[in-house]
Every structure is written in C-alpha cells, then in structure tokens.
Amino acid sequence: MTTVLTALTHRHEAAFVEVLGAASGIELVRRCADLAELLSTGAAGVARVAVVSPDLRGLDRDALRHLAGHGVRVAGLAAPDDEEGERRLRQLGVATLLHPGDGADVVAAALVALADATTSRPVAGTAGTAGPVDHEPLPPPDPRVPTPVTVVWGPTGAPGRTTVAVTLAARLAGSGVRTLLVDLDTWGASVAQLLGLVDEAPGVAAAARASEQGSLDVPGLARLAPEALPGLRVLTGLPRADRWPELRAAAVEDVLRLARGVVDHVVVDTGFALEDDEELSYDTAAPRRNAATLAALEAADRLVVVGAADPVGLQRLVRGVQDVAVLPCPRPLVLVNKVRASAAGPRPERTIREVLGRFAGLEEVRMLPWAPDDCDEAVLTGRALTEVRPRSPLVTALGAVAAELDERCADTSAADRHGRRRRVRV
Structure with a gap:
C-alpha cells in the first residue's frame, strides 16, 4: 500500500478524499489541516506521499525540502483552470500534478509511481520556466559550454x-x-x-x-x-x-x-x-x-x-x-x-x-x-x-x-x- 497525506484547501478536499478511498493500493493516513500538521506528520515517517494545494498557507520550497528529507514525495492538486496555481507548484519543484476530475485509477497510478521515484523534483529545465515574460528575453548562454x-x-x-x-x-x-x-x-x-x-x-x-x-x-x-x-x-x-x-x-x-x-x-x-x-x-x-x-x-x-x-x-x-x-x-x-x-x-x-x-x-x-x-x-x-x-x-x-x-x-x-x-x- 502507498501511504498518503493530504493538505488541501476545503474547495476540493472532500471530493478528492473520496477518490483516494476508491483508489486501489492507496491508503490515506491523515488529512492535515495546515502546513504545520503536514510537516510534523511527514517527519513521523507514516506516509510516502503528500498531496498539497497550491494555495496552502505557508507552502514554500523549504517546506518541500523538509518533507523530502523525511522521505515524503509531494504531488500537487490544482484545478484545470488554475494556471497560476499549477505554475507555482512547478516552480517550487512539484512535478506530479493531479486535477480534481481525475479518476481513481489515474490518481493511484500517479501516486504509486511518485512513491517509487527517487525525487519529486521535475526533470532538468522544466521548473521555473512557465508563464509569460513581459520583457525582452535574455540571450541564452552558449549551449556548447555548460554554465559552470x-x-x-x-x-x-x-x-x-x-x-x-x-x-x-x-x-x-x-x-x-x-x-x-x-x-x-x-x-x-x-x-x-x-x-x-x-x-x-x-x-x-x-x-x-x-x-x-x-x-x-x-x-x-x-x-x-x-x-x-x-x-x-x-x-x-x-x-x-x-x-x-x-x-x-x-x-x-x-x-x-x-x-x-x-x-x-x-x-x-x-x-x-x-x-x-x-x-x-x-x-x-x-x-x-x-x-x-x-x-x-x-x-x-x-x-x-x-x-x-x-x-x-x-x-x-x-x-x-x-x-x-x-x-x-x-x-x-x-x-x-x-x-x-x-x-x-x-x-x-x-x-x-x-x-x-x-x-x-x-x-x-x-x-x-x-x-x-x-x-x-x-x-x-x-x-x-x-x-x-x-x-x-x-x-x-x-x-x-x-x-x-x-x-x-x-x-x-x-x-x-x-x-x-x-x-x-x-
């Protein structure tokens, strides 16, 4: 069983918890009310995966690093029309993104794969690049020589x-x-x-x-x-x-x-x-x-x-x-x-x-x-x-x-x- 924590805002929590209950091979260990509870529960080592909302108060890169240090991989839950929330999660280094409409099989496959992964960070080059740029782009570094x-x-x-x-x-x-x-x-x-x-x-x-x-x-x-x-x-x-x-x-x-x-x-x-x-x-x-x-x-x-x-x-x-x-x-x-x-x-x-x-x-x-x-x-x-x-x-x-x-x-x-x-x- 893949053990899971959630720290979701009330908007999608109830529906997503139902999906987790129907997902094969998934055990919901705890529904955390805030970031502090998520961090303390994650440090206790009771779960392999955490699912968070992009608007979870206090969620930042250091919190994700703290969870990773205790072996907890992080996935995000964002609505399909929440482009800003999805962008924020990706820039924080969360590569696995779920949506409220995903079925139990899709959620189970994604969380099981994440639990088996060595990191919850995205592949090189995917984070920090989303979103429009409102000014002239920078000239790219010389691709022939990696930037030391x-x-x-x-x-x-x-x-x-x-x-x-x-x-x-x-x-x-x-x-x-x-x-x-x-x-x-x-x-x-x-x-x-x-x-x-x-x-x-x-x-x-x-x-x-x-x-x-x-x-x-x-x-x-x-x-x-x-x-x-x-x-x-x-x-x-x-x-x-x-x-x-x-x-x-x-x-x-x-x-x-x-x-x-x-x-x-x-x-x-x-x-x-x-x-x-x-x-x-x-x-x-x-x-x-x-x-x-x-x-x-x-x-x-x-x-x-x-x-x-x-x-x-x-x-x-x-x-x-x-x-x-x-x-x-x-x-x-x-x-x-x-x-x-x-x-x-x-x-x-x-x-x-x-x-x-x-x-x-x-x-x-x-x-x-x-x-x-x-x-x-x-x-x-x-x-x-x-x-x-x-x-x-x-x-x-x-x-x-x-x-x-x-x-x-x-x-x-x-x-x-x-x-x-x-x-x-x-």
Missing part, C-alpha cells in the same frame, strides 16, 4: 575571499564571458561595498524570497542582478548579517540552478564557516546560518580555496582544505594570497609550498602577490581591481586563474610579461 558555477571559499581571518571572487568575476566578464557574481556570505557580505553598489538593493534576499514562494524564474533573477560592469551582473548579499535566516538551503540551490540560465559563468562568494549547525538546534527544521555556504559548495563545478600567506593564515588554510575534503564538492584549486617575505620569510613562495606540501599534501598551489596599495585604491573608489589597476601583478595572477577555470577566458599574463620585457629593453 565557481565557488570561492576560504577559512576565517579575512584571507581575501571577496577580493578574489570580485576580481575573478570581473576578469571573466572582461574576456567576453558573461558572468554573474553572487554574494552568499551570511557572516559579512561585502561585494556591494567593494563595487560601489547600493547595499539596500533587493539582491540575493529577494531572489531567495521569490524562490521560496515559487515565483522566481530566469528573467526574474536577471532583474534582481544588475550589471556592475559590462558583462558582469551582481546579485548583492544581505545588507545586515542578522538577516541570515532568509537564505535557506533550498532557495540557494534554486537560485544557483536558475543562475546557469542567466549567464555563461557563475562566481559565488561564500562565508567562512562550514559547520552543519542544524545539529546544534533544538528544531531540525530551523534555518541554518551556514546552509548557504554548504549548498553552494554542493552545487559547485569548480572550487577556489583562498588562504593568507602568514603563519596563522597557513595553519587555517591547512585545516580548511581538510574540512572541504569531506564535503560533497569539487577538488579545490588552492590560492595563497598576500604572499610577501615579511610574513613568510625569505623566498616566501618556496617556503609556503614546502609547508603546504608537508602538512596538507598540496602539490599544486597558486601564489597571489601582496598588493595593498592596489586593493586600497579599488576599495576607496568602489571599483574592481581590473578597472583601477588592470596591469597589477595581482590582476595578472588572477587572470591566469580565471583562464584555468574557464577556457573561454584569455590568459593575458604571458603577453603582459612579454610587453613589460619589451618596454624594459627600449
């Missing part, structure tokens, strides 16, 4: 995560790769300030809110991410750190999924903490402050780990690399930032490579030079490093990293070195 998501992470201590993320994104955009920079730092978002943007803009909070309600699509996400530079869109972070509960894992996953349809490359700036803090909460359904970072790491195609080139920073980097190694994320590309002899001793690059090779087993490490004056000028003027100091050694080094992350980004470091040698000879 590059996540920039680093341990605590301000190793330069955001500076690296902003410069990589600007460098990609400057090479003609349309890029979206997403600020998911729930501890101290600062991308808006670095680029001179208004930090009270809707940004990622509005995108997450729309995703929770099932109203976010690709054009809507693009509207929330204005261009800061030619080819570079920015989804600004939370203007206040205490608003972190607004970024829940399910919404972050959906935002990053839709972001692939906006641009050719997505760069994500994250917070430093990796603890799964849900374990510390008395309520397993409570929001988690680090959920945004963990969800981004899981969605990443490429991972850049940034550490500082001083003794404390290197120790934190070694531990950080060990921490990310046990998470479901790509193998990291490690960058050591702020390399200088005053912090790491004579021949700092050699010393750092020896330390990381010995204590972390890292053979491939990229070094980023110490450039405090260049960074200060960029912050003071609210512009990217690529704008204020395009030939800075730091920009050149990060340009090589960008070329390694995306083959469409030209690496001009060799040309710059050749140009400098030529000018010296003259």
Whole structure:
C-alpha cells in the first residue's frame, strides 16, 4: 500500500478524499489541516506521499525540502483552470500534478509511481520556466559550454575571499564571458561595498524570497542582478548579517540552478564557516546560518580555496582544505594570497609550498602577490581591481586563474610579461 497525506484547501478536499478511498493500493493516513500538521506528520515517517494545494498557507520550497528529507514525495492538486496555481507548484519543484476530475485509477497510478521515484523534483529545465515574460528575453548562454558555477571559499581571518571572487568575476566578464557574481556570505557580505553598489538593493534576499514562494524564474533573477560592469551582473548579499535566516538551503540551490540560465559563468562568494549547525538546534527544521555556504559548495563545478600567506593564515588554510575534503564538492584549486617575505620569510613562495606540501599534501598551489596599495585604491573608489589597476601583478595572477577555470577566458599574463620585457629593453 502507498501511504498518503493530504493538505488541501476545503474547495476540493472532500471530493478528492473520496477518490483516494476508491483508489486501489492507496491508503490515506491523515488529512492535515495546515502546513504545520503536514510537516510534523511527514517527519513521523507514516506516509510516502503528500498531496498539497497550491494555495496552502505557508507552502514554500523549504517546506518541500523538509518533507523530502523525511522521505515524503509531494504531488500537487490544482484545478484545470488554475494556471497560476499549477505554475507555482512547478516552480517550487512539484512535478506530479493531479486535477480534481481525475479518476481513481489515474490518481493511484500517479501516486504509486511518485512513491517509487527517487525525487519529486521535475526533470532538468522544466521548473521555473512557465508563464509569460513581459520583457525582452535574455540571450541564452552558449549551449556548447555548460554554465559552470565557481565557488570561492576560504577559512576565517579575512584571507581575501571577496577580493578574489570580485576580481575573478570581473576578469571573466572582461574576456567576453558573461558572468554573474553572487554574494552568499551570511557572516559579512561585502561585494556591494567593494563595487560601489547600493547595499539596500533587493539582491540575493529577494531572489531567495521569490524562490521560496515559487515565483522566481530566469528573467526574474536577471532583474534582481544588475550589471556592475559590462558583462558582469551582481546579485548583492544581505545588507545586515542578522538577516541570515532568509537564505535557506533550498532557495540557494534554486537560485544557483536558475543562475546557469542567466549567464555563461557563475562566481559565488561564500562565508567562512562550514559547520552543519542544524545539529546544534533544538528544531531540525530551523534555518541554518551556514546552509548557504554548504549548498553552494554542493552545487559547485569548480572550487577556489583562498588562504593568507602568514603563519596563522597557513595553519587555517591547512585545516580548511581538510574540512572541504569531506564535503560533497569539487577538488579545490588552492590560492595563497598576500604572499610577501615579511610574513613568510625569505623566498616566501618556496617556503609556503614546502609547508603546504608537508602538512596538507598540496602539490599544486597558486601564489597571489601582496598588493595593498592596489586593493586600497579599488576599495576607496568602489571599483574592481581590473578597472583601477588592470596591469597589477595581482590582476595578472588572477587572470591566469580565471583562464584555468574557464577556457573561454584569455590568459593575458604571458603577453603582459612579454610587453613589460619589451618596454624594459627600449
């Protein structure tokens, strides 16, 4: 028997319950009066499938994720003329839709198949695309190259995560790769300030809110991410750190999924903490402050780990690399930032490579030079490093990293070195 819960508005509940009673192989376990009862009953593990109405109060993406976490697949019940309700359910990720006029055999077949499925999400490309678009459509990303998501992470201590993320994104955009920079730092978002943007803009909070309600699509996400530079869109972070509960894992996953349809490359700036803090909460359904970072790491195609080139920073980097190694994320590309002899001793690059090779087993490490004056000028003027100091050694080094992350980004470091040698000879 396929066990079923319902959480339906009164308009169609009575008729649908009769259909369930006549359906072969279906057992109705409970008729839930509201979302809270549905979530608590689903967490008890008494049913395999839940049927919900699109207008169920409080129904959002996080609620569906909570049910999925307890093995409950979700189907929707919407009237044939309720296009808005059907669209909302699909955008929330509900692929199995029933109608009040469906017969018992149709309902039974759909719910049994859903109970046997591994997920209640739609197939790729079906969610978030329904409904009319009232503006010019976006140019589609290059179909020959899947849109990658590059996540920039680093341990605590301000190793330069955001500076690296902003410069990589600007460098990609400057090479003609349309890029979206997403600020998911729930501890101290600062991308808006670095680029001179208004930090009270809707940004990622509005995108997450729309995703929770099932109203976010690709054009809507693009509207929330204005261009800061030619080819570079920015989804600004939370203007206040205490608003972190607004970024829940399910919404972050959906935002990053839709972001692939906006641009050719997505760069994500994250917070430093990796603890799964849900374990510390008395309520397993409570929001988690680090959920945004963990969800981004899981969605990443490429991972850049940034550490500082001083003794404390290197120790934190070694531990950080060990921490990310046990998470479901790509193998990291490690960058050591702020390399200088005053912090790491004579021949700092050699010393750092020896330390990381010995204590972390890292053979491939990229070094980023110490450039405090260049960074200060960029912050003071609210512009990217690529704008204020395009030939800075730091920009050149990060340009090589960008070329390694995306083959469409030209690496001009060799040309710059050749140009400098030529000018010296003259």
